[in-house]
Amino acid sequence: MRAGLPPLEDTSFSQALLAAQRSPGGFCGSGSVVDLDATYTIVRAFDMLGQCSRIDLDALDAYVTSLRNDDGGYATERGGLSCAYATYRAAALRIWIAAGRHPANCA
Numbered sequence: 001m002r003a004g005l006p007p008l009e010d011t012s013f014s015q016a017l018l019a020a021q022r023s024p025g026g027f028c029g030s031g032s033v034v035d036l037d038a039t040y041t042i043v044r045a046f047d048m049l050g051q052c053s054r055i056d057l058d059a060l061d062a063y064v065t066s067l068r069n070d071d072g073g074y075a076t077e078r079g080g081l082s083c084a085y086a087t088y089r090a091a092a093l094r095i096w097i098a099a100g101r102h103p104a105n106c107a
Contacts, residue, residue, distance in 0.1 A: 014049065020042060021056055023059075024066070025063030026039040026060065026063040027043070029041075035076070036076045036077070036090075039060070040092065040093060043060065043096050044096070052096050057100045057101055061094075067086065067090055074089070074090035
């Protein structure tokens with residue numbers, strides 16, 4: 001992915017990652033529950049492949065927004081306490097959402 005190789009075409013790998021996106025907009029890992037860690041990791045993979053636009057970005061944006069607290073920070077789950085870890089991951093997800101919506105504006 002970072003070796004200067006061209007982006008992968010549709011593969012069973014990318015299809016499996018897309019299938020992990022659930023109705024709240026985030027992604028699930030090994031189970032069926034959406035979580036911030038799996039969401040961050042899978043969206044990062046799509047970013048590295050240059051394929052963020054393949055994700056349901058509106059649903060992902062809604063999921064990330066649902067993790068935001070009144071103090072401006074983000075939690076790892078809806079209604080949880082804000083923490084630097086979740087806020088960092090949410091900020092990165094926001095950047096990748098923008099990259100998917102406007103890929104020409106991203107390096």
